[in-house]
Amino acid sequence: MNRSYLWVWVFFFTCAICVSIPAMAGEPTEMVRKTTDKIIAIVTDSSLEGPEKAAERKRLVREAVSEQFNRKEMSRRTLARHWRKRTEEEKIEFIDLYGKLLEQTYLDRVEGYSGEKVFYEGEEVDGKYGVVKVKILTGQGTKIAVEYRLKKAGDDWLVYDVSIEGVSLVNNYRNQFNSIIVRSSYKDFIKKLKAKVEKQ
Amino acid sequence: MRKFDLELAVGIFMIAGMVCLAYLTIKLGQLEVLGDKGYEIQAVFSSSGGLKTGSSVVIAGVEVGRVKKVVLDDYQARVTMSLPLEVKIQEDAIASIKTKGLIGEKYVEISPGGLDENLEPGGVIRDTQPPIDIEQLISKYIFGTVSDK
Numbered sequence: 001m002n003r004s005y006l007w008v009w010v011f012f013f014t015c016a017i018c019v020s021i022p023a024m025a026g027e028p029t030e031m032v033r034k035t036t037d038k039i040i041a042i043v044t045d046s047s048l049e050g051p052e053k054a055a056e057r058k059r060l061v062r063e064a065v066s067e068q069f070n071r072k073e074m075s076r077r078t079l080a081r082h083w084r085k086r087t088e089e090e091k092i093e094f095i096d097l098y099g100k101l102l103e104q105t106y107l108d109r110v111e112g113y114s115g116e117k118v119f120y121e122g123e124e125v126d127g128k129y130g131v132v133k134v135k136i137l138t139g140q141g142t143k144i145a146v147e148y149r150l151k152k153a154g155d156d157w158l159v160y161d162v163s164i165e166g167v168s169l170v171n172n173y174r175n176q177f178n179s180i181i182v183r184s185s186y187k188d189f190i191k192k193l194k195a196k197v198e199k200q
Numbered sequence: 201m202r203k204f205d206l207e208l209a210v211g212i213f214m215i216a217g218m219v220c221l222a223y224l225t226i227k228l229g230q231l232e233v234l235g236d237k238g239y240e241i242q243a244v245f246s247s248s249g250g251l252k253t254g255s256s257v258v259i260a261g262v263e264v265g266r267v268k269k270v271v272l273d274d275y276q277a278r279v280t281m282s283l284p285l286e287v288k289i290q291e292d293a294i295a296s297i298k299t300k301g302l303i304g305e306k307y308v309e310i311s312p313g314g315l316d317e318n319l320e321p322g323g324v325i326r327d328t329q330p331p332i333d334i335e336q337l338i339s340k341y342i343f344g345t346v347s348d349k
Contacts, residue, residue: 077292080314129326142340149327165337166246166330171294174311 028130028150028157029123035068036118043113054111061110062103070158071099073151077160078173082181093190098173100197114139128152238284239321240268243295243308248277249331251297251306257281259310267308281308288318289325296329306331 042048042060075095076083086094121133132148149161161170180189248270257265265283272278283289292313297306310325319325 076314080290080292081312083314084316126326161327163329166332168294168296168327168329171296171311171327171329174294178311 026123026125026130028125028132028148029120031068031150031157032132032134032148032159033120035064038064039110040113040118043110057111058107061107065103066099068159070151070153070160071095073153073158073160074098074170077170078177080174080178082178082186086186090186090190094193097190097193097197101193104197130157238265238282238287240280240282241289241319241321241323241325243279243281243325243328244273245277245279245295245297245328245330247297247330247333248279249297249299249306249333251277251279251308255305255307257283257308257310259287259312264310279308289323290315291317291319291323292327293319293325294327294329295325297331299331302334 039061042057042064045057048057048060072095075091075098078098079086079094083091116139117137119135119137121135123133124131128151130150130152132150134146134148136144136146138144145165147163148159149163150157151160152158161168163169177189180192251267251270253267253269255267256263257267264287265281267279268282269280270277271280279295289310290313292315294311294313296309296311298309299306
């Protein structure tokens with residue numbers, strides 16, 4: 001009688017441990033890891049190599065990135081106090097232009113991937129906000145500290161800011177855009193942003 | 201009668217001198233005597249870079265408050281700042297520690313956010329940026345290139 005109970009308990013504990021192991025790494029880290037692995041798989045995929053496949057490769061990377069990034073949240077945080085004064089159309093236009101600007105600036109860097117290793121150093125979750133700390137080891141042996149800041153949206157954790165070596169992307173653009181808007185006007189700023197995006 | 205006047209004058213002069221001294225002590229020492237009319241907010245930085253109690257807190261280059269406390273919390277720097285009530289900080293504001301000039305003193309810069317919700321007294325600025333360690337950047341650059349060749 002006693003022995004059979006013991007086996008039932010052993011069974012339950014084994015089940016409990018098996019279920020809890022995958023959950024231990026934490027949801028935000030898992031989300032970032034999934035996207036990172038996906039992008040690395042795309043840029044190292046031998047069937048997508050060569051300049052003629054560049055457009056296809058870029059499209060796939062762009063898709064993977066936009067699944068993980070919350071573009072509206074990023075745009076809102078970047079425009080900061082100027083965001084509230086915008087109309088719905090202006091907001092949509094800005095989200096689009098800003099997304100293109102980021103793509104142009106960072107997609108080429110992803111293309112230059114040469115076997116950098118990614119280490120997940122830990123995460124902090126506070127309510128609906130989370131931070132995932134990552135170290136990237138370059139081919140030359142330098143470590144780059146990257147922090148992904150995420151916000152929970154429904155079931156997903158989406159990135160709204162990335163800080164590299166302590167320098168925040170949103171803060172960088174927030175300061176730049178703010179100084180342009182304050183010096184001239186929002187219209188002028190959009191004109192400049194459009195020119196920059198269309199130049200490439 | 202005459203002697204009394206002289207003593208009175210000296211006494212008044214002395215008191216005036218002491219008041220001036222007290223005023224200067226409070227002003228220069230940046231002490232707060234009559235309680236704070238403002239409120240406090242906090243921010244956690246991965247490094248404070250030598251930020252001190254009394255360092256200034258600026259928005260758009262304008263000094264709005266002061267650093268009240270810098271303590272170690274889970275191997276990070278928790279900075280408490282006091283701000284006047286009329287200065288509202290949005291929840292998505294970003295706090296960064298900066299240096300005046302290349303090797304000057306450290307201060308906290310807050311770049312205001314765009315949310316409608318403001319931080320309550322005692323609230324925490326979530327997004328922070330530690331000071332840039334120039335030494336570390338240079339060493340990274342040097343070692344990066346040396347082992348490359």
